[in-house]
Amino acid sequence: MIDLKRISKWVNVGGKPNFILKDINLNIKEGEFVSIMGPSGSGKSSLLNIIGMLDDSSEGEYFFLEQAVHSLKEKQRSQLYKQYIGFVFQAYHLIDELTVYENIETPLIYQNIKSSERQAMVADILDRFQIVGKKDLFPTQLSGGQQQLVGIARALIGKPKLLLADEPTGNLNSRQGEEIMELFKQLNNEGVTIIQVTHSEKNAAYGSRIINLLDGRVDLS
Amino acid sequence: MLKNYLKIAFRNLAKHKFISFINIFGLTVGLTCCLLILTYILHETSYDRYHKQADNIWRVTRSWNNKEGIVSLHLGAVAPPFGPLLQNDFPDIQKMTRVLLTGTQPMRYEDKVFNEKDVYFADNNLFSVFDVPLLQGDRRNALTDPFCVVLTPAVAHKYFGNADPINKVIRLNNQYNFKVTGIFEPLPGNSHFHPEIMLSFNTLKDSTIYGEKNLASNFGNNAFFTYLVLPKNYPVKNMEAQFPAFIDRHMPANKKDPAAKPSQYTRLYLQPLTDIHLRSHLDEELEENGDIKRVYIFGAIALFILLIACINYMNLSTARSTLRAKEIGIRKVAGAHRQEIIFQFLSESVLVSFLALILAAALCWLTLPSINTVTGLQLSIQSLIQPAVLIPILLTPVLVGLLSGVYPALFMSSFQPSKVLKGLFKAGNGTVSFRKVLVVTQFAVSIVLLISTAIVFQQLHYMQSTSLGFSKEHVLVMDYNVGLNNTYESFRTRLLQDSRVLQLSRSSRVPSGRLLDQSGASTESGDSLRPVSADIKFLAVDHDFINTYKIPIVAGRDFSRNYTTDSTNYVLNVAATKALGIKTPEDLVGHSFAYGGAKGRVIGIMGDFNFESMHQQIVPLILTMPTAKQAYNFNNISIKVAGNDVTGALANIEKVWKTYLPEIPFQYTFLDEKFDQLYKSEQKQGSLFTCFAGIAIFIACLGLLGLSAFSISQRIKEIGVRKVLGASTGSIVGLLSRDFLKLVAIAALIAFPIAWYTMHSWLRDFAYRISIEWWVFLIAGIVAASVALITISFQAIRAALANPVKSLRSE
Known part of the structure; x- marks a missing residue:
C-alpha cells in the first residue's frame, strides 16, 4: 500500500541542509498496524506528515496504492488523500466554532456528498461511537477523551483505508488512552490500515510492527 | 456548503464580539457617512433638472469690463429691454420669460398685514417655460392682465384662511390692489428660486410702477432674470458670438468713451439652467447658490471615509483571520481545496460588509430627518432608490468584501496545514x-x-x-419705506428723543450686502473734468451714515446738515483715492469731482471698511447724497441703539414706526446677525x-x-x-x-x-x-x-x- 524509497527531508539552516529525515525506505502493506517510535526530534511526525501528504519530501519517491505521489499534481493528490486517508492529532484539532455533529460532517462537505447522505453517515458514526447525546455540544464542552473520540470519528467518516495518528493519546490519561487504543485495534481488525506515532511502549504493543527512528533514519538495531 | 460557511461565520463573529463589533461598526459608520454625503450630492446636482425642458432653458447674463477685457462685474440678471430684443433678433428663440425679484413688500388683506419676502414679477408665459403646476386658475392667462397675482397655498391660507382665494383683492405696499388669479404649487427645494407670490409682469407697464418706456429703453437696471427656451442641442456658442453685434445695434454708446462700440464694455452670455445652482457664482443671483467645489470636497471626504473604513475593515479582517489559522489547517486536513478556503473567506467578508450596509442604510434613514433640520436642506433617502445609484451602492459591499477578503483568503489558504497545526504559524x-x-x-x-x-x-x-473698519454692534437694519419720504426728518427727530437711540441713517444698501451699483467718475484736470478709468461703486446715503456706522474720517469732513450744498458733494474711501492714483488722501479734498454725471466736490475721505463679506476685496467706494426728491434711492434704515437697553429701545422704535407707518409691519434684523449669516x-x-x-x-x-x-x-x-x-x-x-x-x-x-x-x-x-x-x-x-x-x-x-x-x- 505504501512504498517509500530513499525519502529525505531537510530544511536549510544558515545555508546548510539540516536533515530531518534521511534515506528512509519503508514498505507498509494493507491491513498493517504500524507504530513509529523514537526520541523527540527523531522525525516521527515529519514522516507521518509525508505519508499523510500534508507535507512534501525533499527527495525520494513515494508510492501510495501504486500511484507515484511525488509526481502527482496538487489536485490529484488531494483527491487521493480525501478518499483514502484519515488523520488523528494529539491535540484533537477540532474546530471550536462547530458542534460535534458539524465537526464530523466537515470532511464530507469537501467530498461533495449530498446533505441527506451526510446526515445518515454522521448519524451512523455517532451511533457507533456512542456519542449521539453529545452531537450538539461544542468541543470545549467535552473532556479530552471525548474530543479525541470525535477527532477519530471525523477521521473515519470518509471510510478511509489508512488512518494516521500523531500521538493520539498524548494528551489523555491512561484510562482514556487505553480506550482509544482498543478502538484502534478494533478498527484494524475491520481492515483499516493504521500508522501511529507514539512514545509509549505500551501503545506500540497494540500494533503489529514497530519502526524505530533515530536522527531521521530508520534504526534497525 | 454555504450553510456551513455562514454558520461558522456567524459563530466566529459572536465568539470575537469585540473585534467583530469594531469591524462591522467601523464599516457601518463609514458607509453611513458615505450614504449621507451621497444624498447631499444627489440633491445638489438635481437642481432645476425636474423641468421637462431643463436642458433647453438658458439664462441670459451680463458682464461689464474695461477696454482691456477685465471683467469688473457679472450679473445673473440683465436689463429689461434685452429679453424682447433678443427674441426679436433671434428667431431660434422659442420662448422668453422674465422674473424680477422685488424687495420685501408689505401686503394686506382686510386686517391681515404681513411683510412678504419672496415677491416676484413674472411674465405670463412662466408656466410654459418652467414646470410650475397651477392648482387653481388658468395656466395660459393667470398672469396676463396687469395687477394680477398668483400665490402659493400657504400664502393664500395666511390671508384668506379656508375661503376661496380666487378673485380676492390683496393690497401691496398700501398702494396697489392685485386680484388673485391663481394658486401655484411651491417650487421644490431643488429649484434655484422660490417665489411665494408672483405678480403679473404687465403690471410693470404702469408708469407709476416702472413704465413701458423704462421697460423698452432702460439698459442700466440689470435686475431682470431672463430665461430663453432654445431648440434641443442648440449651438449656443454661435448665438453668443452674435451678441456683440446685437449689443452694438441696440445699446447707446458708453458715456466714458463715446467713440467706442458699446460691446467693448459689456457682454451677454447664455448660461444653462442646470448650471445655475452649482456653477454660477455671479454677483447677482436670485438666491444663494451651492458650489460645485463644495460638492467635490464632500465627495472627496465621502471617498476618504469609505477608504478609511474599508482599510480598517481589511485590516481587522486580516487580524481576525490569523485567529482562524487552526480552523484552516483542520479544513485542509479534512480535504478542503485551496479554492474552497478562498471561497469561504470571501463569502464571509462579503456577507459581513452587506450586514454593515444594511445597518448603514438604517442609520442613514434614522439620522436624515435631524440632519435636514440642522442643515435646512431637504435631503431624501428616496433619492438613493434609483438604478443608477442603487446598483453601485449594492456593489460596494461586494467590492469591499472582496477587497478585504481577498488578502486574508489568499494568504490563509496557502498555509501548510502541518505547520499551522503544530502551532508554528x-x-x-x-x-x-x-x-x-x-x-x-x-x-x-x-x-x-x-x-x-x-x-x-x-x-x-x-x-x-477682525475689525471691519466700522461698528456693527447694536445696529438694527430695516427696510426703508417710501411712506417716510416726506416725514423722515420728523420721524428721525422723534426717534432721537429717546436717549437709547444713538443715531439713524438711510442708505441704498447696508453692510453685509454687496456693492454693485456703479456710475462713471470724473476728476479735476486743469479747468475741466476728465473721466477716470477706475471702477468706483457708489452708495447712496444721508447725512448720518458715517456717524451711525462710526466710520473714521481720514481727511476732510463728514456730510453735515450745516452745509446745504452737501447733496452735491462726495465722500470717498481710501481705496478709491488709491484707485485714482492719489498718494495722500488730503490731496483730493476740496477738489471738483463728478459722479454719474453730477458735478460736485470731494469733502472728505473715510477709512476703508469691509462693507461686503471677507470673501471680497474692499472696493473703491463713493458716498453720494440724494436730494429729498431722490429718496427712492434709499432701501434701508440703520438704527444704532445703546447696548444697555436694546429691548426698551426696540419697543420705542416700534411705537414710533407704528405712528408713522401704520400700514407697514415693523420688521428688523441686527446687523451682526446679517454678518454671521454671510459665513x-x-x-x-x-x-x-x-x-x-x-x-x-x-x-x-x-x-x-x-x-x-x-x-x-x-x-x-x-x-x-x-x-x-x-x-x-x-x-x-x-x-x-x-x-x-x-x-x-x-x-x-x-x-x-x-x-x-x-x-x-x-x-x-x-x-x-x-x-x-x-x-x-x-x-x-x-x-x-x-x-x-x-x-x-x-x-x-x-x-x-x-x-x-x-x-x-x-x-
Missing part, C-alpha cells in the same frame, strides 16, 4: 508591512481632516472677530469637517486597535521573555507603542503637504484670510499621536502586565 512580515501601509493611509487622511478643520475655524474666527456656509463646513474628522480619527483608531492587538499577540512570547529577563511594564509599553507612533509620524509627514496645499487653495476664496501657521500642523500631529497612543496603550498595558509564565507555557 506566524504571520509573515508581509502582512504586517501591508497593514502598516493601511494604518499610515488612515492616519494621513485623519490628519489632513484635522488640519482642515482647524484652519476652517481659524478663518471663521478671523472673519468674525453660514463656512460655519456649516466647519462643523461638518469637525464631524468628519472625528469619524475619520475614530475609524482609524479602530484600525489601530485591531493592528496593535494583532501585532502584540504575535509578540507575546517576546514580551514574556523580556519580562522574565527583568523588563519593567513601562519599558514594554514603550517598546510596543514606539512602532505605532512611528507610523503616525510617517502619516503626518504625508498629510502635511496635502493639507497645506488643499487649505491654501481653499483660503484663496477669501480676500481677507489668515496665514497658515506651522503650529496648527504640529497640534494636529500631536492630537493624532496622542489618540493613537491611548488606543495602543489599552492593548500594550494589558500585554505588559500579563503573567509571562502563561505566555511562555504555550511552547
Whole structure:
C-alpha cells in the first residue's frame, strides 16, 4: 500500500541542509498496524506528515496504492488523500466554532456528498461511537477523551483505508488512552490500515510492527 | 456548503464580539457617512433638472469690463429691454420669460398685514417655460392682465384662511390692489428660486410702477432674470458670438468713451439652467447658490471615509483571520481545496460588509430627518432608490468584501496545514508591512481632516472677530419705506428723543450686502473734468451714515446738515483715492469731482471698511447724497441703539414706526446677525469637517486597535521573555507603542503637504484670510499621536502586565 524509497527531508539552516529525515525506505502493506517510535526530534511526525501528504519530501519517491505521489499534481493528490486517508492529532484539532455533529460532517462537505447522505453517515458514526447525546455540544464542552473520540470519528467518516495518528493519546490519561487504543485495534481488525506515532511502549504493543527512528533514519538495531 | 460557511461565520463573529463589533461598526459608520454625503450630492446636482425642458432653458447674463477685457462685474440678471430684443433678433428663440425679484413688500388683506419676502414679477408665459403646476386658475392667462397675482397655498391660507382665494383683492405696499388669479404649487427645494407670490409682469407697464418706456429703453437696471427656451442641442456658442453685434445695434454708446462700440464694455452670455445652482457664482443671483467645489470636497471626504473604513475593515479582517489559522489547517486536513478556503473567506467578508450596509442604510434613514433640520436642506433617502445609484451602492459591499477578503483568503489558504497545526504559524512580515501601509493611509487622511478643520475655524474666527473698519454692534437694519419720504426728518427727530437711540441713517444698501451699483467718475484736470478709468461703486446715503456706522474720517469732513450744498458733494474711501492714483488722501479734498454725471466736490475721505463679506476685496467706494426728491434711492434704515437697553429701545422704535407707518409691519434684523449669516456656509463646513474628522480619527483608531492587538499577540512570547529577563511594564509599553507612533509620524509627514496645499487653495476664496501657521500642523500631529497612543496603550498595558509564565507555557 505504501512504498517509500530513499525519502529525505531537510530544511536549510544558515545555508546548510539540516536533515530531518534521511534515506528512509519503508514498505507498509494493507491491513498493517504500524507504530513509529523514537526520541523527540527523531522525525516521527515529519514522516507521518509525508505519508499523510500534508507535507512534501525533499527527495525520494513515494508510492501510495501504486500511484507515484511525488509526481502527482496538487489536485490529484488531494483527491487521493480525501478518499483514502484519515488523520488523528494529539491535540484533537477540532474546530471550536462547530458542534460535534458539524465537526464530523466537515470532511464530507469537501467530498461533495449530498446533505441527506451526510446526515445518515454522521448519524451512523455517532451511533457507533456512542456519542449521539453529545452531537450538539461544542468541543470545549467535552473532556479530552471525548474530543479525541470525535477527532477519530471525523477521521473515519470518509471510510478511509489508512488512518494516521500523531500521538493520539498524548494528551489523555491512561484510562482514556487505553480506550482509544482498543478502538484502534478494533478498527484494524475491520481492515483499516493504521500508522501511529507514539512514545509509549505500551501503545506500540497494540500494533503489529514497530519502526524505530533515530536522527531521521530508520534504526534497525 | 454555504450553510456551513455562514454558520461558522456567524459563530466566529459572536465568539470575537469585540473585534467583530469594531469591524462591522467601523464599516457601518463609514458607509453611513458615505450614504449621507451621497444624498447631499444627489440633491445638489438635481437642481432645476425636474423641468421637462431643463436642458433647453438658458439664462441670459451680463458682464461689464474695461477696454482691456477685465471683467469688473457679472450679473445673473440683465436689463429689461434685452429679453424682447433678443427674441426679436433671434428667431431660434422659442420662448422668453422674465422674473424680477422685488424687495420685501408689505401686503394686506382686510386686517391681515404681513411683510412678504419672496415677491416676484413674472411674465405670463412662466408656466410654459418652467414646470410650475397651477392648482387653481388658468395656466395660459393667470398672469396676463396687469395687477394680477398668483400665490402659493400657504400664502393664500395666511390671508384668506379656508375661503376661496380666487378673485380676492390683496393690497401691496398700501398702494396697489392685485386680484388673485391663481394658486401655484411651491417650487421644490431643488429649484434655484422660490417665489411665494408672483405678480403679473404687465403690471410693470404702469408708469407709476416702472413704465413701458423704462421697460423698452432702460439698459442700466440689470435686475431682470431672463430665461430663453432654445431648440434641443442648440449651438449656443454661435448665438453668443452674435451678441456683440446685437449689443452694438441696440445699446447707446458708453458715456466714458463715446467713440467706442458699446460691446467693448459689456457682454451677454447664455448660461444653462442646470448650471445655475452649482456653477454660477455671479454677483447677482436670485438666491444663494451651492458650489460645485463644495460638492467635490464632500465627495472627496465621502471617498476618504469609505477608504478609511474599508482599510480598517481589511485590516481587522486580516487580524481576525490569523485567529482562524487552526480552523484552516483542520479544513485542509479534512480535504478542503485551496479554492474552497478562498471561497469561504470571501463569502464571509462579503456577507459581513452587506450586514454593515444594511445597518448603514438604517442609520442613514434614522439620522436624515435631524440632519435636514440642522442643515435646512431637504435631503431624501428616496433619492438613493434609483438604478443608477442603487446598483453601485449594492456593489460596494461586494467590492469591499472582496477587497478585504481577498488578502486574508489568499494568504490563509496557502498555509501548510502541518505547520499551522503544530502551532508554528506566524504571520509573515508581509502582512504586517501591508497593514502598516493601511494604518499610515488612515492616519494621513485623519490628519489632513484635522488640519482642515482647524484652519476652517481659524478663518471663521478671523472673519468674525477682525475689525471691519466700522461698528456693527447694536445696529438694527430695516427696510426703508417710501411712506417716510416726506416725514423722515420728523420721524428721525422723534426717534432721537429717546436717549437709547444713538443715531439713524438711510442708505441704498447696508453692510453685509454687496456693492454693485456703479456710475462713471470724473476728476479735476486743469479747468475741466476728465473721466477716470477706475471702477468706483457708489452708495447712496444721508447725512448720518458715517456717524451711525462710526466710520473714521481720514481727511476732510463728514456730510453735515450745516452745509446745504452737501447733496452735491462726495465722500470717498481710501481705496478709491488709491484707485485714482492719489498718494495722500488730503490731496483730493476740496477738489471738483463728478459722479454719474453730477458735478460736485470731494469733502472728505473715510477709512476703508469691509462693507461686503471677507470673501471680497474692499472696493473703491463713493458716498453720494440724494436730494429729498431722490429718496427712492434709499432701501434701508440703520438704527444704532445703546447696548444697555436694546429691548426698551426696540419697543420705542416700534411705537414710533407704528405712528408713522401704520400700514407697514415693523420688521428688523441686527446687523451682526446679517454678518454671521454671510459665513453660514463656512460655519456649516466647519462643523461638518469637525464631524468628519472625528469619524475619520475614530475609524482609524479602530484600525489601530485591531493592528496593535494583532501585532502584540504575535509578540507575546517576546514580551514574556523580556519580562522574565527583568523588563519593567513601562519599558514594554514603550517598546510596543514606539512602532505605532512611528507610523503616525510617517502619516503626518504625508498629510502635511496635502493639507497645506488643499487649505491654501481653499483660503484663496477669501480676500481677507489668515496665514497658515506651522503650529496648527504640529497640534494636529500631536492630537493624532496622542489618540493613537491611548488606543495602543489599552492593548500594550494589558500585554505588559500579563503573567509571562502563561505566555511562555504555550511552547
